[in-house]
Amino acid sequence: xxxxxxxxxxxxxxxxxxxxxxxxxxxxxxxxxxxxxxxxxxxxxxxxxxxxxxxxxxxxxxxxxxxxxxxxxxxxxxxxxxxxxxxxxxxxxxxxxxxxxxxxxxxxxxxxxxxxxxxxxxxxxxxxxxxxxxxxxxxxxxxxxxxxxxxxxxxxxxxxxxxxxxxxxxxxxxxxxxxxxxxxxxxxxxxxxxxxxxxxxxxxxxxxxxxxxxxxxxxxxxxxxxxxxxxxxxxxxxxxxxxxxxxxxxxxxxxxxxxxxxxxxx
Amino acid sequence: xxxxxxxxxxxxxxxxxxxxxxxxxxxxxxxxxxxxxxxxxxxxxxxxxxxxxxxxxxxxxxxxxxxxxxxxxxxxxxxxxxxxxxxxxxxxxxxxxxxxxxxxxxxxxxxxxxxxxxxxxxxxxxxxxxxxxxxxxxxxxxxxxxxxxxxxxxxxxxxxxxx
Numbered sequence: 001x002x003x004x005x006x007x008x009x010x011x012x013x014x015x016x017x018x019x020x021x022x023x024x025x026x027x028x029x030x031x032x033x034x035x036x037x038x039x040x041x042x043x044x045x046x047x048x049x050x051x052x053x054x055x056x057x058x059x060x061x062x063x064x065x066x067x068x069x070x071x072x073x074x075x076x077x078x079x080x081x082x083x084x085x086x087x088x089x090x091x092x093x094x095x096x097x098x099x100x101x102x103x104x105x106x107x108x109x110x111x112x113x114x115x116x117x118x119x120x121x122x123x124x125x126x127x128x129x130x131x132x133x134x135x136x137x138x139x140x141x142x143x144x145x146x147x148x149x150x151x152x153x154x155x156x157x158x159x160x161x162x163x164x165x166x167x168x169x170x171x172x173x174x175x176x177x178x179x180x181x182x183x184x185x186x187x188x189x190x191x192x193x194x195x196x197x198x199x200x201x202x203x204x205x206x207x208x209x210x211x212x213x214x215x216x217x218x219x220x221x222x223x224x225x226x227x228x229x230x231x232x233x234x235x236x237x238x239x240x241x242x243x244x245x246x247x248x249x250x251x252x253x254x255x256x257x258x259x260x261x262x263x264x265x266x
Numbered sequence: 267x268x269x270x271x272x273x274x275x276x277x278x279x280x281x282x283x284x285x286x287x288x289x290x291x292x293x294x295x296x297x298x299x300x301x302x303x304x305x306x307x308x309x310x311x312x313x314x315x316x317x318x319x320x321x322x323x324x325x326x327x328x329x330x331x332x333x334x335x336x337x338x339x340x341x342x343x344x345x346x347x348x349x350x351x352x353x354x355x356x357x358x359x360x361x362x363x364x365x366x367x368x369x370x371x372x373x374x375x376x377x378x379x380x381x382x383x384x385x386x387x388x389x390x391x392x393x394x395x396x397x398x399x400x401x402x403x404x405x406x407x408x409x410x411x412x413x414x415x416x417x418x419x420x421x422x423x424x425x426x427x428x429x
Binding site: 005008009011012013014015016017018019020021022023025027028030032033034037141217218219222223226 | 283284287288291292295296299300304305306307309310313316317318320321344364365366370373374377388389392393420423424427
């Protein structure tokens with residue numbers, strides 16, 4: 001029997017409300033939006049900036065005058081404040097290193113050892129790598145969301161310390177980061193062929209899965225981390241995108257079919 | 267959260283983007299979730315929508331309306347992408363579904379199986395409490411189209427429920 005229209009409408013209100021209210025949502029920090037906007041909206045903002053400069057001549061003159069006056073005042077203030085601050089003691093150091101870099105490969109390995117028993121996600125990036133820039137916001141967001149259950153570590157590979165530190169200032173990740181080369185042995189059985197790479201380390205500190213390339217969406221990253229943490233980090237089956245790459249078999253010590261750099265592993 | 271605060275476009279943005287973000291995030295994720303059926307996709311959609319709004323927040327007169335439209339459009343794009351990549355099914359299998367009575371769960375599944383614009387109209391009208399003119403602005407169509415989309419969706423739901 002067909003339900004009367006009013007009854008169906010009332011049920012729709014009830015069901016949709018009930019279902020939506022059951023969705024427990026944690027609001028991530030607005031900083032993650034700022035980072036996402038920065039990594040995707042640069043070109044758009046630059047175009048907008050060009051348009052803003054195309055003002056009518058009188059407007060342009062007035063705007064330029066105002067900007068110059070403001071800049072002059074700001075410069076004078078900086079100079080004056082600089083003189084005053086020169087005499088005051090330096091700001092005390094906080095726990096995070098000033099550079100944002102926590103050490104080199106040996107420090108990374110020590111950190112992995114100290115996290116034994118915990119599943120770990122390691123993101124390998126470099127400041128010169130565009131996909132790494134695009135992905136940084138997603139990784140930071142994932143660390144914020146999953147940090148209670150999964151440890152996150154960063155590796156700046158094939159990069160200079162100053163460039164990596166500069167990258168971390170504009171793309172803060174919120175977890176320890178270490179300098180290394182693309183050769184992450186003994187953490188990995190062979191050197192990395194490219195970046196970005198996301199490694200999934202089991203509770204014994206050994207890699208169980210590897211995702212090659214950029215995560216293009218939070219959904220796919222969250223999907224992999226969800227699956228990884230669901231298996232307690234002990235089984236590579238939980239990371240479907242890594243499984244598809246064919247590299248994870250090599251990480252586990254099983255030679256993949258066909259000749260590939262990964263086939264030489266172990 | 268009372269619906270009135272969301273339905274009306276009250277200018278409560280005096281605390282800037284951060285305040286707007288904190289107020290609207292949960293509701294926007296729930297909207298995206300009702301449209302996509304996936305929590306992970308919903309969070310992605312809202313993050314992208316918020317990122318798009320971030321840089322132009324000061325210049326947008328009605329940020330709530332902007333956010334709604336962005337969420338609705340991005341959720342549609344996501345649906346297309348996800349269908350292509352066949353990942354959505356796996357995600358949905360892994361995600362915890364709401365605990366609803368048997369008939370209610372079926373009705374929710376029917377709504378989430380409607381054609382996209384019909385789904386938007388049903389969710390917007392019966393969950394969001396949006397007016398026809400707000401729905402029309404969000405979908406970029408006339409109010410008459412909203413009416414006919416709603417009528418067709420209700421007919422479809424009633425047919426499916428009696429099968």
